[in-house]
Amino acid sequence: MTSPARALRCEAHALFCAAHNAVHGPGRERDLVIQSLKAAAAALLAWVIARNWLGDPMAMMAPWVAVVLVQATVYSSLRQAAQQFAAICLGALLASGAQALTGDITAALALCLPVLMLLANWSRFGAQGVYAATTALFTLTAGPVTASAVTHRMGQAALGAVIGVAVNAFVLPPIHLRDVRENLAALAHETGDVLHAAAGHLREDEWDARTAVRWSRTASDLERRLDGLRSARRWSEESLRLTTGRLRAMHRVPLDVPPADEDERWGRITGHVMTLSRTLAVAADTDRTPSPPDLAALGSYARLLELIGEACHAEGSRIRGSSGDGPGQEGRATMDELHGELQARLREHASDSAPRTAVLGALLLQAENVWAEIAWPK
Structure with a gap:
């Protein structure tokens, strides 16, 4: 339970940060x-x-x-x-x-x-x-x-x-275009964070009830961020109504807001990641039928998620306007290699354990969906 003094310090710190941000930049x-x-x-x-x-x-x-x-x-x-x-x-x-x-x-x-x-x-x-x-x-x-x-x-x-x-x-008409870019970039970065965190848990072989709860919570957090992006998009569209180009220029806000297609693309990406997180949560629940794949398959899958997470972080940096290094040709080659490796593991599981095959197949399908959206955006 948070003490009143601690809560007061947190509020004071938040107020100081807000004042600092207001003074030092848009x-x-x-x-x-x-x-x-x-x-x-x-x-x-x-x-x-x-x-x-x-x-x-x-x-x-x-x-x-x-x-x-x-x-x-x-x-x-x-x-x-x-x-x-x-x-x-x-x-x-x-x-x-x-x-x-x-x-x-x-x-x-x-x-x-x-x-x-x-x-x-x-x-x-x-x-x-x-x-x-x-x-x-x-x-x-x-x-x-x-x-x-x-x-x-x-x-x-x-x-x-x-x-x-x-x-x-x-007088400086309010134009809410910056919020769309910030929410979209934050969604990309948080998606990458979720994938990196999942990779770390898989590599450490953390499969228990608490891990399942964490994975379910991360899926809910991404959903809230996606709702925030949609809300920011509605505000940005409304803020452009009844304001002329000259009035917009007075506010000195860049009008090159990311297109609405980006919202849809990242909506699909986060949907796949949320499904992936829920699949991991189900597999970590010992009271359910599916069993997690073997350690070798989990290690390859963890590396696959790390690569996709790096691509998400690079996309977030690109949306913010800063340079971000994506996977590149070497990363794509590693991705193809890991994909082939996991396909082979999937065939091995098919002849050994149907529940493990179902879990690995579902995880691999969602990872493929995310990678396809990031590497080849439509």
Whole structure:
């Protein structure tokens, strides 16, 4: 169990690393700093315009809306601006109607809040539906509820929405292309790590329940990384919507993002590696029928996995834009030699033990599938 002091040190270290990354180079941390400063600037600008230029002594609605609408993409800012403005108008109108009907703040709240909270869950409002209820609270408790006051609040909401969307769209518009490259490179490196770890266990003849659990866990970790890549791809595609080439150039983000075909290819590769890991986990489970292959076959297979892992690491370096040495001609020759050796072992197992033949055949098939995708990408 982690002590509070240790947890505090870990959080402090993570905060220091994030600050260091934000200062020393482009990345997710710097993007977060930029978006945070943009939200603060949008709120301050909305306050100055509403309070000083428009002379509103209660200019709270405009900065409130503006700070919320500096979203992760320009498209999401615009979409949520429409949803939030509709929710705010609905909340202000129902609150004023309830006040006019009951003549009492408490009764008006009791009348309109249940309806507004039900409407907050309407899918058309997305995550902005709750602002209908909060606007009603603000309208009924901030002062006299008059037609001019309600119209004034709605005007402030519109002002804040315009400022928030404009700041997000024209001041370093968020372009999430870097995340795709980082997730894809990380997926390639982690796939290579999984293969190297499996090779090490095979060479050390580690076949027990704990090893089986580790192999199953590595398969789940790769699946989560693949989900992260798909999420990053969706964000990157959305971040390019409603942003012109000039606005993208202002952010100075390289637009040569790896194509979507790379996601599909690495999805197939990780699928084969996950199947391979689960096959190893089954073979390591003494309560199941299949038996692991003999030590000689495991040694050859471990070397095969190491070669494929090196190819995965080289692919990860290539995706990041740095040089990475793949297996090369010598590695390919070694691969062919190991493949022939394992095919011979498979024929020997076929005449000796059907369970061992099944396990070795399944492992060899998945290794061949991974190698084919890396060596000859389609």
